[in-house]
Amino acid sequence: MKLTTRQVARGIYHYIGDENNNNAKKIYRFLIKKKINKKINIILRSLENIYFENSSAEPVAITSHTKLGKVEKQIVQNFIQHKITSRKIVYHYQLDPQILGGVKITSRDKVWDFSIKNKLEIITNCI
Helix, strand or coil: CCCCHHHHHHHHHHHHCCCCCCCHHHHHHHHHHCCCHHHHHHHHHHHHHHHHHCCCEEEEEEEECCCCCHHHHHHHHHHHHHHCCCCEEEEEEEECHHHCCCEEEECCCCEEECCHHHHHHHHHHHC
8 A cells, every 4th residue: 555645644643642752763664664765854744734733833934034133023923923813823933045135924824925025026017
């Protein structure tokens, strides 16, 4: 039987539960045995999605050109807390030099793009 990456991720989630990380070697051996270790990034992404589906947390990626300062982080977090009120928010900050300036905020089902790159694309499309 051929396993999908989603099935593998679900199996890993149920095997390790929420807190037990002692089974990592067994999981790795399983991936090698089934010859699906090359798909580990896809499996990990699916595993993360399954975790967030089963928890009360909402992952939010905040992408900017440079590292945000304390005040900027607080402004962004206030915005997100106003938009996502029903769940605990897990913030993940990342840098992307192509953003040029501003921020891009991505949750599992929404994207707010306040980047200069996005504003320039909007202007270019209007011309």
